[in-house]
Amino acid sequence: MNDQQLLRYGRHILLDEFGIEGQQRLLASTVLVVGAGGLGSPAASYLAAAGVGRLILADDDKVELGNLQRQILHTTGRVGWPKAESGRHMLAALNPDIAIEAVVARLDGASLDEQVARADVILDCCDNFATRHAVNKACVNAGKPLVSGAAIRFSGQVSVYDMRQPDAPCYNCLFPEAHGARELYCAITGVLGPLVGIIGSVQAAEAIKLMTGMGEPLVGRLLCLDALTMQWQTLRFNRDPACPVCAGRSVPSADGPQH
Numbered sequence: 001m002n003d004q005q006l007l008r009y010g011r012h013i014l015l016d017e018f019g020i021e022g023q024q025r026l027l028a029s030t031v032l033v034v035g036a037g038g039l040g041s042p043a044a045s046y047l048a049a050a051g052v053g054r055l056i057l058a059d060d061d062k063v064e065l066g067n068l069q070r071q072i073l074h075t076t077g078r079v080g081w082p083k084a085e086s087g088r089h090m091l092a093a094l095n096p097d098i099a100i101e102a103v104v105a106r107l108d109g110a111s112l113d114e115q116v117a118r119a120d121v122i123l124d125c126c127d128n129f130a131t132r133h134a135v136n137k138a139c140v141n142a143g144k145p146l147v148s149g150a151a152i153r154f155s156g157q158v159s160v161y162d163m164r165q166p167d168a169p170c171y172n173c174l175f176p177e178a179h180g181a182r183e184l185y186c187a188i189t190g191v192l193g194p195l196v197g198i199i200g201s202v203q204a205a206e207a208i209k210l211m212t213g214m215g216e217p218l219v220g221r222l223l224c225l226d227a228l229t230m231q232w233q234t235l236r237f238n239r240d241p242a243c244p245v246c247a248g249r250s251v252p253s254a255d256g257p258q259h
């Protein structure tokens with residue numbers, strides 16, 4: 001690390017649990033952020049500021065005026081830009097020390113597998129169940145940790161599905177795809193702007209913990225926030241042995257390739 005980096009990341013390095021070693025791990029890490037909207041904005045901003053060496057920001061959408069109430073990666077002057085490009089512009093200004101890739105596409109199939117394979121941690125910051133389940137499957141197959149967040153109206157939730165751990169549940173264990181839960185979109189129902197900021201920030205914190213090995217990630221715990229009363233609840237859940245997505249998955253052994 002050079003002097004500029006020691007200065008830039010000093011407040012993290014000062015933390016005993018973090019230290020120079022933690023910072024070096026972040027600088028050597030790649031994170032995939034799926035979605036450059038309300039959750040992806042704070043999540044990617046904090047990860048860029050923290051010095052994650054390579055950020056891949058994927059979104060197929062364009063910036064609209066109605067996004068700006070909460071999607072703080074974007075500005076009035078960039079309405080009409082692809083969100084991934086607008087986000088890259090903002091993150092590069094925040095931290096020119098890191099590599100930022102904009103992927104202007106809805107990742108699925110082989111393109112999703114390819115980007116997941118490159119990443120050490122994946123953040124699901126999208127707004128629809130189809131993508132959430134596709135990202136979960138890709139992470140289960142690749143044995144990668146997933147930090148998933150969601151927010152609508154005044155309710156937010158976040159959890160970590162760490163597929164490096166043999167007993168860790170996956171997203172589908174908790175929210176089975178077959179149940180066909182009703183999809184809610186904030187374009188129809190509304191969402192409190194700072195709520196996505198809170199949940200996206202929790203996602204960034206969990207991702208940093210996973211990369212540095214600090215603390216205890218939200219594995220097997222769903223953290224729920226009601227912003228109207230500002231009360232948090234933690235729901236514990238287990239792996240579903242009959243889960244069609246993760247049952248029988250192989251977990252990389254301690255001697256195998258790991259990050």
Ligand SMILES: [Zn+2]
Binds near residue numbers: 169170247
């Ligand atoms: Zn599962």
